[in-house]
Structures are given as C-alpha cells and as structure tokens.
Amino acid sequence: MTETLKIWPVQSSKDQKKFLALPWQIYQGDENWVPPIRSHQREMVNFKPHPFYQDAEIQTFLAARGDKIVGRIAALVNHAHNRQFDEQRGFFGFFECEDDQEAATGLFEAAAKWLADKGMDAMRGPVNPSLNYECGLLVEGFDCPPTFMMTYNRPYYPALVESFGLAKVEDLYAYDVELSMLDNIDPKLKFVVEEVARRFEVETRPLSRKNFMSDVRLFLDIYNKSLVNTWGYVPLSEAEIDHQSKQLRMLVTPEMTSIASIKGKPIGACFGLLDYNPLIKKIDGKLFPFGWLRLLMGRRHLKRARLLSTNVLPEYQRWGLGVVTIYRILPDALKFGLTEGELSWVLESNQLSRASIERGGAQITKTYRLYDRDLADFK
Template structure:
C-alpha cells in the first residue's frame, strides 16, 4: 500500500481515533468484545495510570489518506528492563488491516522510536505489560475471549512473523466444565487432603471488610511466587492499588481463596466472573450507567476465569494450589457456574500445566509472545 503513512499520536482527536479504531475494524465479528474505554485510556497513558510512573509510551496510527488502517503502542517498561538487566521495548495494542506493508510501517515506527532511545530488542504484544493483557491469539478463534483476555484477527501471526519477529513463548488457556471441577481426580484430592493436614492449612475467601489488607497480601505473594517465571516483572503497589480499585466492584469473593499456615498467608487465588457478555451489551462504556448493568447482571453470569493462583515459593510443590481451588468449588456450584477457564499458563510453567493436564483439562486457546532482535 504505497499511500500509507504512520503518525505519532499527539492530539485528543488522534487518541480518540486510536482507541475507537477497533469498533470499525471488528465490525461484524461475533466473537469480538469491545474494550472498556476508560481502562484502555489509562493503559495507553491517555489518562493517569501508576504503570507509567516507571514507564514510557508512544502510540502511532497508520493512515491511508484520512482513514485509519492500523495502530501500535511502543512501550518502555523501565521496571522490566531493570529486573531483567536488558534494554528491550514492548509493542502493544497492535491492530492492522491484512496488509504486510501496513504492519511493517507500524513496526518500523515503533522500532525507530525505541532506537532513538538506545533500544534495539522488541517483544510483544504487551498491553502494556505481562501484568495486564498479554499475548496474541493464534489458536482458538471459535469462541469469544474471557474477561481481560486478548482477541485479534487470525492473520496477525502472519503479519508479525512477516516483519521478522520470532515466536518466543506461548500461553495457554484451559477450559474446565463445571462437572470436572465437581469431580476432582482422586489423586489430586488426596494431595489436597494431605497438604491440608501436613501444614494445618486454613482456607478462607478474600475479606470484603479487609479488602485492602488482602490486596496487600496478594501483592506480596504474587511478586514472590512468580520470580522464576519467564518474563516476569514485579507489580508495584501503585499498579495493584489501581487494578484493585477498578476491579473491586466486579470481584465476587466467592470466587477467591486465601490459604494461611500458622496465621500467615501463603497462597491466594482470584477468580473473576466473565463479564464479557455484559460488556458487549454496554459496548465497552462504563459511564454513566454501564457499571450498574455489570453489577445487576453478574448473578446471571455462568463462566469464571481463574486468572491468578499464586503460592509462596516454599509451598509451591505441596499441592496448596489444589487446596485453594477446592475451597471454591462448592461456592462455584452454588453460584450456578457452568464452566471455568484457567488462563493464562506459560508453556514453560511445567508445574501448573502438569497439574491442569493431570486433571483431564486440555488447552483450547493459545496466545503467543514474539521477540525481535535486530540483525
């Protein structure tokens, strides 16, 4: 496409065009779910967000004349680069028509922006980091995404590889029909029972009255539990506080568990109801009344995403993850949940994948992270 141009976003009108491009781009796709506009603006640094206390972002639009045909965000996560002792830029929020020239122009713009700051390595998609929405869907286009999981056009993998990126790591989601949760494998049930006895574990839901305290517990366990995970970057207190504030009214504490040993929290799991069917109805607009429709409609939701099961390192191989899940099962059944989704799980996380697959679960969606190394 010879008439393509890429412009850095600098005005409110361009920011609006960047955010709203996806409505036209996915028009008619029954599986697409609109983003929550307010949240996207924060994660793009169009509105204040604590992630950008230690990060930078520049967004770009690909134009064919006056028509938007693609977009990309170039992100420098200084926290990630310090933690991994590297200079790497992240690309995110990538969208493009099915045209390699358009994709190339977008990646060129991001690469130059990084290069001007002394950065050559690229990774993505990160929206805006591993601690938020991560990865590009490459398998599993048969159904809509669950809440806070990515969705994209099937040809994106071709465009990214066509530019010169290489597959770096895959992420999997596992679908769990409720009857599989109800009938836990006897071997896993034995592990859960023995772990409870061995450590005298007490398990409870997240407290509504002391929500802030339990959020702090989550941060401590999350940042310690995932230290060895590929690509992990610790989440800051400000980031977690912002995320908790945004999600507090959406969290059903029935879908959470905290494991304590001798009064000390050593494991926590958060399940989030799949709000996407309701988000489609409000077209991604929380205000002025969209959030009320989410609250009023949540009792009818029949799917839950098990998005974060974290256990302190010294307890990780003793089955406490199963203990955490076992507490939730009766409440999940009482709610009327039909199915759950464990997502996402890194291909290199053999412990979690092994536990899920021994339970009889199979991956039904695959997401991909790509790396680019300049020649």
C-alpha cells in the first residue's frame, strides 16, 4: 500500500538539508545528471543570503511518503518582474520529484496557494530563481549531459508539470556548434561580418585581465541595457551585478569573451564560459576544501564551452554587430583547444538571433520550456 503523502513548507535547518539533498536521490544512476555546486544552490534558494532576494520572496516546500522525501518545489515572488511588466505574476522553481503525479500535483498546489495568498494572479516557471539564472524544463534532448549552468531533469518531468494544467508559454533553445564547421562557414556570412566591422569601424577585444572586475561590470551593464525589450527580461540589480562579478572572476577565461566598441564606446559584449560540468561531476558539487583547485587545474583540458550571452545596445541591434562581436572569440577558442560549443539559451521568439545562428550552421540539440497557469482557482 502506498504511504500517505505529506507536504509542508521548509522551516527548519533539517528540512533545508533534505531539500538540498533530494537531487542525489532523484538522479541516482543517471549518467547525464550533473550535481549542482552545493554552496551556490544554498544561495539560490535563500538558505544563505543572496542579493536576488533583496527584492524577492521565496517559500520552499517538501513532499514525503512516510520517511522518504519524494519531491520539492519553491514558490517565488519577484517584485522587480511585477514592476517591470505591471502584473502580479508568481513563479515556481527548483522542482524535483519522483515519478509520482500525486506528489507533483500536491507540490504545485502548495506553491500556487502560497502565491495566490501573496496576491499573485498567475504562475510561471520553472525559474531557479529567475531568467537571469538557470531556468526552463528540459523537454527535448535527454541523450547527453547539460552544459554548464543549464538545467537537466528526468524525461517524465514534462508530464508531471502539464498534468497540473501548466501550459507552454515559451521555449528556450540550445544550439550545438562543432568548431571544425568554422572552416566551412558560409562565405556570405563571413563577408557580412567583415563588411559590418569595416563600415562601423568596430574594434573588438577580450576582457582585460588587468581591469577584469570593471570589464565584467561593463559586460553586465551592456547585458542589462540590451535586453530591455526582451520577453520576460528583468535587469540585474546593482547588488546582483556585484555578486555575479565576484563569482565569475574565478571561472572566466578572457579568451571566451569579447567587447566591441565603436569610436571608443562599448556597444556589444559576448560572454562564454568553459563547460565545467565534467569537473563539477568529479567533485560531486563540492568546492571546498579542494574542489576549486580541481576546477582551476582541470580547465585547460576542457574541450567544450558555452556561449552564455551576446548582447548589443538597442540602437545597434539591427546591423549584425552581434555576429561581429562573437567572431573575435573564434581564433582564441581554437587556439585554446576547444572543439565544441553550445549557444544557449536562445528564446523561441528571438527570430533575429535564431536566424543568424542557424545561418552559421548550428543545430538545436536541446529544448527547454517555460510554463504558465492562471491562479484563479486558488484565490
């Protein structure tokens, strides 16, 4: 007989440990799963302070059958999002669950009720904890591991989510690129890149090692300004920018970055990170006491990178300057020894970026989905 389901809000430190430990149970034996960086995960759910929560609220929940934890979820109110879009939308994230529809539905109901009590009219997710961090449910592409800072879940998760009545609102794509393809790049595309660079007198450079922190802040500033009209986007706060800058310092290799300027004015930035996931898997998500050292010592052997973001200021976005900004990275990437790359994530609705990427020969290998549901039933 199936044991009775119990769902409750996380309150104690004991509950927090159970919440954080669940993925190791869910993904036991799954070769494609990569554990989260444990210290980072504590921050992301606000068990340890993170600047995102200076303007947001979170409540985490657990589900159990008897003594066994079978699921978890977080309900989030992102006040910056609701100001930006003039709506009362809540979010869910950090969802993990056994293949147990009753448990999944119970978790979604708990999150929805908490959000409705906070005055929210609708729920969107998964976001962990926003579109500026890890987000989306993997719905296609379960045959290989995720790239660094991309989500992963069991193939049965979409059914659990959709059975609750959550419906697709937007897909996010991950494109794979074999760097050997660059030898056969479309001559027309290469001509466009060179012509745009000549016409606008674009100068490109990597992030400076000497002025690293100021260059990271410059990138994040361009990131904020360039995405103002992007679906669902909310700018990073100053506190988040500072926090992100410090975290990225140890992970960034300048060869994977590019800043484009016109007449001395920075107008575009491209930011890539090595795919640290194979190393994170080896250290089981533990940075301390020696995990950091293994990441730093092992990165020279990594052959894959993720291009996180290519951003151009709004007034320059129709001229192909994003491709010019990316192009600077390619020789350095080959010299570094990289053989593969992932461009992720790209919004389904971002036709301009998708057209440029697909014209360059990249292929969609993973699809992540965001879902919406009205909360009228929970008022």
